[in-house]
Amino acid sequence: MLSLIPWLDRLNALExxxxxxxxxxxxxAKNKVGLPNMMLVLGRETVSHGAMSNQARHRVKTEVLLVTGIKRMNAPLGPVASSGSDELASLRQPALTALINWLPAGCDIPVKWHRGQLLALESHALFWADVFTTEYFWPLEETSP
Structure with a gap:
């Protein structure tokens, strides 16, 4: 199973x-108190099997969700005053840059951004989920007979 501790360390090192x-x-993640916030959630793991010398080798594709929550504000109709006013984009951009193409310890395939989607739009907050994937082979080490 993939450890999210290196992911936390990498994201928490960002200013x-x-x-x-x-x-x-x-x-x-949606019930976290205090906005804005960012939460990592381990998603599903899909396993495929490949032949190896004397045993099966499992390729594990893991999804990791980064859930970003921001306060909803009533904005006047019309054009946005400045590009810096998009709080969601300003939170997501450094995280996307830090994670895409990064190779976490224990993984064999660098992190890919799979998709981003609106998770929930509530009266007080907007929650966005970015889904990342990475892959590793299990067992991690070959055992000798």
Whole structure:
């Protein structure tokens, strides 16, 4: 199973972002008190099998969700005053840059950005999920007979 500790360390080393925490699931990430916030959630793992010398080798594709929550504000109709007013984009950009093409310890394939989507739009907050994928082979080491 993929450890999210290196992911936390990498994101928390970035300046200008709220402290990134772990969440057990998407619902827990949406219930985090204090906005803006960013939460990492371990997503699904898809396993495919390939032949290896005397044993099966499992290729594990893991999804990691980065859930970003910001306060909803009533904005006047019309053009946005400045490009710096997009809080969601300013939080996501450094995280995307730090994670895309990064190779976490224990992984065999660099991190790819799979998709971004609106997770929830509530009266007080907007929650956005960016889904990243990485892959590794299990067992991690070959065992000798």
């Amino acid at each position: 200008g972002l709220p402290s990134v925490k772990l969440a057990a699931d998407v619902e827990a």
